[in-house]
Amino acid sequence: MSQHSFESEELDGYIKIDKYNTEKVDRIASHYTDILESLGEDPKREGLLKTPERVAKALQFLTHGYDIDAAEVLRGAMFEEDYSQMVVVKDIEVYSLCEHHMLPFFGKAHIAYIPNGHIVGLSKIPRVVDIFARRLQVQERLTNEIRDCIQETLGARGVAVVMECKHMCMAMRGVQKQNSVTTTSAFTGAFQNDVTRSEFLRLITADLA
Ligand SMILES: Nc1nc2c(ncn2[C@@H]2O[C@H](COP(=O)(O)OP(=O)(O)OP(=O)(O)O)[C@@H](O)[C@H]2O)c(=O)[nH]1
Numbered sequence: 114m115s116q117h118s119f120e121s122e123e124l125d126g127y128i129k130i131d132k133y134n135t136e137k138v139d140r141i142a143s144h145y146t147d148i149l150e151s152l153g154e155d156p157k158r159e160g161l162l163k164t165p166e167r168v169a170k171a172l173q174f175l176t177h178g179y180d181i182d183a184a185e186v187l188r189g190a191m192f193e194e195d196y197s198q199m200v201v202v203k204d205i206e207v208y209s210l211c212e213h214h215m216l217p218f219f220g221k222a223h224i225a226y227i228p229n230g231h232i233v234g235l236s237k238i239p240r241v242v243d244i245f246a247r248r249l250q251v252q253e254r255l256t257n258e259i260r261d262c263i264q265e266t267l268g269a270r271g272v273a274v275v276m277e278c279k280h281m282c283m284a285m286r287g288v289q290k291q292n293s294v295t296t297t298s299a300f301t302g303a304f305q306n307d308v309t310r311s312e313f314l315r316l317i318t319a320d321l322a
């Protein structure tokens with residue numbers, strides 16, 4: 114178990130309220146009592162009494178991806194199948210925290226792979242996204258980590274990842290641009306070919322559903 118570990122072994126990709134690491138909750142909460150005081154707040158007023166503990170639990174949830182092995186999640190639902198066309202899962206919601214300000218960035222991920230003998234349970238693709246997103250991240254590394262995990266675990270003929278996110282550190286503070294969206298992409302194998310990549314880009318922009 115890593116230093117980030119929760120007490121529960123049965124995470125199923127999500128943390129339940131009774132499964133927080135209580136020692137870590139207490140430690141983080143005590144810092145937040147100090148932070149509230151430093152902000153000129155009164156941590157003893159009614160509305161703030163439980164805030165340090167709430168924040169500690171929220172932060173553990175928002176970083177619980179450190180405790181889950183994404184490759185193992187994929188391996189849990191890999192099936193031999195003679196299908197060699199592109200599989201695309203698009204519009205996957207993403208919520209992450211930027212590692213510079215620990216403020217949210219959020220948006221969508223669009224993912225495709227071309228099987229090479231094995232397909233994977235569809236739900237596992239968004240699960241992999243969450244496992245890497247629920248950490249302190251930059252969008253570029255998040256994009257690459259998702260690509261590499263799917264590529265290496267499935268041995269796919271190619272993997273494509275496109276992410277479009279809004280960064281609250283650019284909206285609520287700093288440069289204060291409310292409408293800017295950052296797009297990142299990462300490709301392997303067959304997606305390095307212009308025709309295949311264009312088909313993927315067409316599929317994620319098409320309104321098919
Ligand atoms: N490349 C990249 N940069 C990010 C991401 N999230 C936040 N940042 C940027 O990280 C940078 C940190 O820059 P600094 O100059 O050290 O921090 P800062 O003074 O708070 O910068 P400002 O946000 O410009 O006020 C900022 O430009 C952020 O916009 C991300 O996912 N990828």
Ligand SMILES: [Zn+2]
Nearest residue numbers: 211213214282
């Ligand atoms: Zn930031």
